[in-house]
Amino acid sequence: MADLKTLTKYNIVRQDDQLLIKYSDTDYLKDLKPFDRKAIGELKIAYGDKSGEELTKSTYISHPYYAINSLIAKDILSPEQYQRVLKARPVKSKTxxxxxxxxxxTLEEYLNRLLLNDVRILCDVRNNPISMKFGFSKNQLENACSSIGINYxxxxxxxxxxxDRQDLKNQADYDQLFKVYRETTLQNTTENQKFILxxxxxxxxxxxxCFEANxxxxxxxxxxxxIVKLDGWAYDLRHL
Structure with a gap:
């Protein structure tokens, strides 16, 4: 869906009720390798005449996990098929x-980690929620989370x-940055921390x-x- 929005934004395609229509006269197939052209041809034969709802239903039947937060799964699937979706939903009881x-x-892997751990709210703690990486700027990430039932x-x-994050060359630089962060920002944002709790x-x-994997x-x-040190904490902390 995000790719489709991007193609539409740059006037490469437009969408009506049933079709995607390409604006450009460029034959993009000619630029592909024979193997890729063959794969696209087979994909068109298999799915080219299906509506959006039919494609969605086919995906949900083959991969129930992708429907666990869907708002339409119950309406387009049979009771038996919908039960498979319910069984695929991660059920976590611990806070x-x-x-x-x-x-x-990737954004897909990121969202999958949230789903697999039954995350219900994503708190973006970046000061500036802009990213050069596709899918992770504020509006993109909020829309992606909303599409799978996670509040942002x-x-x-x-x-x-x-x-303040410039010229961080080694762990000692990060440690000094976080020392200042603890002494300033964390001291001044107790109410925000209580809100998160x-x-x-x-x-x-x-x-x-945030961004860093480490x-x-x-x-x-x-x-x-x-947050763990606040009064009322009695839960688990886990880094994904």
């Missing part, structure tokens, strides 16, 4: 505060200014997100540790 970075993984919140108050208590499984090089670690 957990997760943290997750998106460095080095941006909490810039607990982030670190971009200019209240979200956890209400929704049971929430995640803090938790020791991301401020979500000291932020999570500060």
């Amino acid at each position: 957990v505060l997760f943290t997750i970075g998106y460095e080095g993984i 919140l941006h909490l810039p108050q607990v982030g670190i200014q971009s200019e 209240s979200l956890l208590q209400q929704h049971e499984r929430i995640a803090l997100t 938790i020791c090089q991301c401020h979500r670690k000291p932020l999570a540790e500060a």
Whole structure:
């Protein structure tokens, strides 16, 4: 869906009720390798005459996991097929505060990690939620989460200014950055931290997100540790 929106945005295709219509006269198939052209031809034969709902239903039947947060699955599937979707849903009872970075993984893998861990609210703790990586700027990420039933919140108050993150060459540089972060931002954002804890208590499984894959090089670690120290904490902390 995100790829389709991008193609539409740049006037490469337009969409009506049943079809995608290409604006350009360019024959993109000629630029493909024979193997890829053959694969696309086979795909067209198999699915080219199906409607969007038929394609969705086919996907849900073959891969029930992808329908676990769907708002339309119950309407387009038979009762037996819908039961397979319900059985595919991760059921988690423990209250957990997760943290997750998106460095080095695709948006699909990132969303799958959230789904598999039954995350219900994603708290974006970046000060500036803009990313050069596709899918991870604020609006894109919010839309992606919404499409799979996860609520998105941006909490810039607990982030670190971009200019403070320059020239970080080694772990010692990060450690110094987070020392200052603990002494300043975390001291001044207690109410924001309490708000995150209240979200956890209400929704049971929430995640803090930022960029870095290495938790020791991301401020979500000291932020999570500060939340753990608040009165009322009695839960698990897990870094994905």
